[in-house]
Amino acid sequence: MSENINTLLKESRVYQPSAQTKAAAYIQDYESAYKQSIADPEGFWSNVAKELEWFTAWTKVLEWNYPWAKWFVGATCNIAYNCLDRHVKTWRKNKVAIIWVGENDQERIITYGELYRQVNRCANGLKKLGLQKGDRVTIYLPKVPEQIVAMLACARIGVIHSVVYSGFSAPALANRIQDAEAKLVITADVGFDRGKVFNIKSVVDQAVANSPTVEHVVVLRRQTPGVTLATPKEIDWHDWLKAEKAVCEAEHLDAEHPLYILYTSGTTGKPKGVVHVHGGYMVGTYITTKYVFDLKDDDVYFCVADPGWVTGHSYIVYGPLLNGATILTAEGKPDYPNPGRWWDLIERYGVSIFYTTPTAIRLLMRYGEDWPKKYDLSTLRILGSVGEPINPEAWEWFHRATGENKPIMDTWWQTETGAIMITPLPTVPLKPGSATRAFLGIEADVVDSQGNSLPANTGGFAVIKKPWPAMMRTIYKDPERYKTYWNTIPNCYAAGDICHKDENGYLWFMGRADDVIKVAGNRLGTAEVESALVSHHAVAEAAVIGKPHKLVGESIKAFIILKQGEVESHALIQSIKDQVLKELGKIGVPSEIDIVSSLPKTRSGKIMRRVLKAKELGQDPGDISTIED
Ligand code: WTA
Secondary structure, eight states: OOSSBOOOOOOOOOBOOOHHHHHHOSOSOHHHHHHHHHHSHHHHHHHHHTTSOOSBOOSEEEEEETTEEEEEETOEEOHHHHHTHHHHTSGGGGSEEEEEEOTTOOEEEEEHHHHHHHHHHHHHHHHHTTOOTTOEEEEEOOSSHHHHHHHHHHHHTTOEEEEOOTTSOHHHHHHHHHHHTOSEEEEESEEEETTEEEESHHHHHHHHHTOTTOOEEEEEOOSSSOOOOOTTTEEEHHHHHTTOOSOOOOOOEETTSEEEEEEEOOSSSSOEEEEEEHHHHHHHHHHHHHHHTTOOTTOEEEEOOOTTSHHHIIIIIIHHHHTTOEEEEEOSOTTSSOTTHHHHHHHHHTOOEEEEOHHHHHHHHHTOTHHHHTSOOTTOOEEEEESSOOOHHHHHHHHHHTTSOSOEEEEBOOTTTOSOOBOOOTTSOBOTTOOBSBOTTOOEEEEOTTOOBOOTTOBEEEEEOSOOTTSOOEETTOHHHHHHHHHSSTTSEEEEEEEEEOTTSOEEEEEESSSEEEETTEEEEHHHHHHHHHTSTTEEEEEEEEEEETTTEEEEEEEEEEOTTOOOOHHHHHHHHHHHHHHHOGGGOOSEEEEOSOOOBBTTSOBOHHHHHHHHHTOOOOOOTTBOO
């Protein structure tokens, strides 16, 4: 790709923090706090770590064997202990940990003490099924509190969880279960989506049929009469735990013990199992939640993510619980039963921190400002955005619709980074559309392909120059793939994003450099979608690109070559879409499919997606000297 990417976006508005925001903030002066933190990153991170509880202390903060990092070497800890026991020992015992609202408005309120007991029962249940430290459990649940309970229960005894988003189809789930060699799958009968009931259990049935490592399936039955279970492999969640004791000692784990595997899309078809560990991840998610959202004990924190994605792991479950926060989480979509849904929840529960996505903001924008105006949003004080670049228009709308004086934290990070990396803090002056500056202790830059720093307003690759505690430790069973993150650009972690810095050092993310598409903030590899397309009997070859889309950020457009003798028809296109739906689930289905007679390829046979994209968008395709045809 061309080195000097034009930066077309010109945005000059700057928003200063209000007196109120400033008065409350932990970090009053970002510039000096940042300078101090990167003058001695190990000192900075070890001071953060000391705010948490460790069973035994570390002997070394960082051991860096490029590109392999170990943080808090020699220490033992447990992230679930820090999420629960640390608070249950204090006045927070009876503080509300989770307010959960179902799509049908059912409400469950769980205190730290109650969450502690539920997690312990579940941990004992896991032990009873024979699960041991290091074993893997796949959690395929809709957004219900049991999802959080199961994650923490695994963590408590050193079992590694792999949460799979419940919108994934059976083959995608099977693939993830098999790669992790999970012994147990935890699931539910059904989930709800915009008033429709979707059957989750049947997806698991299909996936488990091809996954010989699975010994048990625990089913949370939400409907009556309950779905039939095929014993003894299948167990009802409540039967499983009703006799379990509410005490289960947290395992003392090495700081580097794996906490979870989370599968994410990359540039090849096979999803990558990103591995995070107890110690460093705990430190990173704890401090970013605290400083970015300026989280205090009296806040009500609402993050709209699903724990099926990394945002849910880090900013619904671990980060907020480590801080002893009160978390609101709601099943369902922002416009169901009407576009006032989230504003209503904010009013109803007095939400003060609201973390959402550009896709959702753009969706709500379409319904107009009258919806937020109907509700009292005065409790809000900090807003957040994540998952894709937020366009200035959506930023301005969000800012206006929520009362004009609430700072928006545009947080840039990745499944691989574990925690927020580039972000404002509430006292940092904001420029709509910019994720602003690096978080404390993080050294970020924009470089060319050789790793040279680029001047202001020149597009290049976003990189991180030093290891950080919450970074992934490896790709599960694929260390070579892990290395590519640190090999692509000399001496740096290459994020795969294109970015530029402005004259104030503010970072502006411009999208992906590789073949990852972001649909509604969710990562999809082009290769994954292509392989689903060619699994259709009529498709010979396929290439997909992401196309800018007003609402969901990017939409998927597919170019396919049909097998000889196949004839294009409306029914055929539909059956190809159905095939992708079956293979990947709804998020993978292309919104457009074009039948073509050839695809642009390099001489070595690689599809040149950027040529397709440039053509589609009417842009200059750049260097095409390697093209075959
Ligand atoms: C994109 C989600 C611009 C980016 C936490 C990154 C963003 C990918 C932002 C990771 C943001 C995330 N501004 N782009 N604030 N946040 N991205 O692993 O392309 O699902 O590389 O993690 O999302 O996606 P992932």
